[in-house]
Amino acid sequence: MTLLLDLALVAWLLALALHIARVRDDRNAIVAFIGFGLLLGLGWTRLASLDVALTEAAIGGGVTGVLLLRAEAHLRPGKASGASVSHGGKTLAAIACAMVAAGLALAVLAFPSPAPTLAPAAATALPSTGLGNPVTAVLLAYRALDTLLEKVVLILALIGVWSLAPDHLWGGAPSLRPDVVPEPLAYLAQTLPPFGVLIAVYMFWVGADAPGGTFQGGTVLAAMWLLVMLARLRPAPETRRRSVRLVLIGGPTLFLAIGFLGFAMAGGFLAYPESIAKPLIVGIEAALTLSIAATLGLLVAGPAQTAPGR
Amino acid sequence: MTPLAAAPAHVATPGGFLLVLAVMLPVVAVLAMLALGPRQTARIALTTLATGLGVAIAIVVELLRTGAALTYVVGGWQPPLGLALRADGLSVAMLAMTALVVAAIGFFAHAQHGLEPTTRHGRAPTTFWILLMAVWSALNAIFVGEDLFNLYVALELLTFAAVPLVCLDGRAETVAAALRYLMFALLGSLLYLLGTALLYGSFGTLDIGLLSEASAEGPGFSVALALMIAGLLAKAALFPLHLWLPPAHAGAPAAASAVLSALVIKAPFFLILRLILDVAPPQAAAYAGQVLAILGAASILFCSVMALKQARLKLMIAYSTVAQIGYLFIVFPLAAGSETLPPWGTIAWTGGALQLVSHALAKAAMFLAAGVIAEAFGHDRISDLGGFGRALPISAAAFGLAGLSLMGIPPSGGFVAKCLLLTAAVIGGHPWLAATILAGGLLAGGYVFRVVDRALATPAIPLAPRKPIPRRLELAALVLALAAVLLGLVPLQPFGFLQLGRPDSLTVIAP
Incomplete structure (x- = not known):
């Protein structure tokens, strides 16, 4: 079955x-x-x-x-009809994809059995992090540096999007400007967020011990925020606003600060003292969840479209 | 626990924390710039440039003092579960070169932003500083990374910092160039990530040291490496995947062009080098080396000719970048090594490393000089620049000195590099590679002299800058060009510094 x-x-x-x-x-x-x-x-x-x-x-x-x-x-109004990829280009892409797929199949079928895995090692080391979910331990402890740099990548993507605004609008507010807000959307935007926020908080909290975590929670939060902005219940904030930027960098900054404190407290960068590892990690996750939500929401909102007010 | 965990793969060295600082200091700067706003951005950048330069010097000193690679195990989690940072002689040379070039570019950018006080805290300058810091962090992470997934994250950071640099001025054509760059770069990232996943599936580790000990074979391994190298080639813009580079590098603002052409391009090459040298089994490495050398030779010849044909200075310099990158790829068969001599003991290895560093210095100098020229005359059409040497003697001198290195004329780092490569090609029985090196040098002479000839011309109406150019704007290019020339004082023999921290290196001689 x-x-x-x-x-x-x-x-x-x-x-x-x-x-x-x-x-x-x-x-x-x-x-x-x-x-x-x-x-x-x-x-x-x-x-x-x-x-x-x-x-x-x-x-x-x-x-x-x-x-x-x-x-x-955005592209639809100015799109020239029929100006898509040429037939030859499509064939070339198809051949390249087929070759990569064949190579992948070859490699995957040749995997040793049983496949070598670090899962037992990840589970063995779990007690010293105080966590119950090995995935979270990989992300926040064993490979914390990867996660930290990834968050910086996310912020850089946003900086790149913001830099696309014309000079005089830079620092202003993006706009999601739907032409009309349909009735169901407005209704959804008023009723859904409390539940969404609850789910997001649950996902982040449960992530320490069970599937879930910052990225998933942050995405749900971002979705709720976008819903509110799309229904025009709240405008998108100005991108130069100090508070917006502090939320954006809050997660990575706390992560980095605790990472550096590791030099003093636990003998190394991004090392946690065993006794307070879990509270530290959960604290980092909380700040990261907010930062991810803000980053994703602002990424979707796009570059500034109104000039910054005085 | 796996048996691998019993004997630690990496042992942290006392100076290892310096590597963390090299990667993280620019990140701290990025966060601080966002927190404190545009008015503080330049100040934070200049402070970080000075501190980062200090860290780089400290790393060089530590390497020379101990004569062994610097290692750091992040968070105390041993690979394969955790990840390590490691800097041997070559990595440290890259770190130091990057710090010097970034600092010079930062100095230039600060002087240039100062020319327009009204927009000094505006969109382009503020964004430039943030991106420059992110590029620096990513490059350092790539030079010291020991874990293939950690290196993937660093590559992504590099991409997302480099692409917006291309379209900082916001013109539609540069946005199109940036988009094309993004497409190539993302395709490259994806292929690299696929290969990484396959390697983990096969070996259960992504640590380069552990992978090389596993000395694996098999179809899966070859496919993984082929995917990763193909992806990195798209990012390194080797012929025929170079199409995105000239419009992107030529359209960016001068300081950004210098970052992209001198530094960003080197990161994917560095990773290909690590994959072939430290991960691939000898047989596969030899085969891949042959293919890469053919592409490298094609890059040298095709793009040198393209550079000759360009009417605009910046496009010419950009095509020259693809040509000069070609030299790096012909190193692979030349530095193949033998039973008794590891690759890093060969003269071609030293030649390749010198080419990498001297090209970075010379190319940054050229783009900065071109930036001064564009600032002074409002355009960069080579035919209309007759007599610019009189108006901008320092920039013309910087361009000429950097050109020496690109052509491979003594005294310059480029000369030593190309001389070593040529010798290796002749001794090793690669006549067609030797011929390519010579032809590339002649073609480079052609395109450099076109500009030098314009600089020295005496037109009937002397060329006058449309606005005064302060000396300090011209200084950065000159310093970089002089550094490229000074590299020529390195002796013509395998250079001990580059072998530090390499396994079974011969007699390690501290320079």
Whole structure:
């Protein structure tokens, strides 16, 4: 029975991927892509990787989809009809993709069995972090440097987006400007956020011991914020505002500060003293969740479109 | 626990924390710039430049003092579970070169921003400083990274800092160039990440040291390495994947062009070097080296000719970058080493490293000089620059000195580099590589002399700058060009510094 389900899932994923590659209408393709992200999340749950599944659904399907939809909406008015990739270009891309896929298949089929894994080592070291979820331990302890740098990458992406604003608008507020706010959207934006915030807080909190964590929680928070901005209940903030910037950098700054304190307290950069490792990690995660939510929300909101007020 | 964990793969050295500082100081600057706002940004940048230069010097001193690589195990978590940072002679040379070039570019940018007091705290200058700091952190992380996934994160940081540099001035054509750069760079990242995932699936570790000990073979390994190297080639802009580079590097503001052409391009090359030297099995490495050398030679010839044909100065310099990057890739078959001689003991290894450093210095100098020229005359059409040497003697001198290094004329770092590579090619029986090196030198002479000829011309109406150019704006290019020339004093033999911290290096001679 489960085999049948898995086969159906794989067939569905393949069909959807083909549909996305072939469909002519961009918006249609993006909507299918969002669906693809959700299905892929389902696939990850079948592989017992709940953390990956949650992230795929939130980032792969959710945030990426919204970004693509907004880009498509911006491009639509000036789009020249029929100015898409040439036939030769598509063939070339298809051949390159097929070659990479064949190489991947070759490599994956040649994996040693049982596959070498660090999972036992990650579990063995878990007690000294005070955490229960090995994925969180990898992200915040064993490979904290990767996570810290990733957060900086996220901020850099936002700096890049902001730099696209014209000089006189730089520092001003972005605008999500829907032409009309449909009734259901306004209703959703008024009723959904309390639940969304609750789910986000739960995801972040439970991440220490079970699947969940900062990125997933932050994404849900960002989605709630975007909903409020899209329904025009609250305007997007000016990007030069001190408070906005402090929330943005709060997570990475706390992370870095505790990392440096590790020199004094635990004998090294990004080392935690064993007795207070868990509270430190949860504290970092809390600040990171807020920072991620702000970064993702502002990434979707885009560059400033109104001049900064005096 | 795995048996690997029993014997630690990396032992932290006392000076290892300096590597953390090298990577993290610029990040602190980025966060501080966002917190304190545009008015403090330049001040924070200049402070960080000075401090970072100090850290780089401290790392050099520590390496020379101990004669062994600096190592740091982050958070005390041993690889393969955790990750390590490590700097051997080559890494330290890269760190020091980067610090010097970044500081000079920062000095130039500060002087240039000072020319327009009204926009000094505006969008472009503020964003430039943030991006410069992020590029610096990413480069340092790449030069000291020992873990392939950690290196992926560093590559991503580099990409997201480098792409907005291209379109800082906001013109539509530069935004298009930036977008094309982003496409190539993201494709490269994706392929690299795929390869990394495959390696983890096969070996359960991403630590370069542990991977090289595993001395693995098999189809999966080859596929993973091929994917990673192909991805990195797209980022390094080797022929025929160079199409994005000329418009991106030529369209960026001068200081940004210098960062991109002198430094950013070197990071993917450095990673390819590490993959081939430290991860790939000898047979695969030899094969990959052959392919890379052919592409490198094609880069040298094709893009040198393209550089000759350019009407605009900055486009010419950008094409010259692709050509000069080609020299780095022909090092692989030349530095193959042998049973008794490891690759890092060969003269080609020293030549390649010198080419890397001298090109970074010379190319940054050239782009900064071109920036002064564009600032003074409002354009960079080579044919209309007759007599610019009279108006801007310092910049013309800097351009000429940097040109010496690109052509490979003594005394210059480029001369020593190309001389070593040529000798290695002749001794090693690679006549066509030797011919390519010579032809590349001649072509470089052609495009450099086109500009030098304009500088020395005496037109009927002397060329006058449209605004006064302060001396300090011209200084940075001259310092970098002089540094490139001074590199020529390195003796023509395998250089001991570059072998420090390498396994079974021969007699380690502190220079």
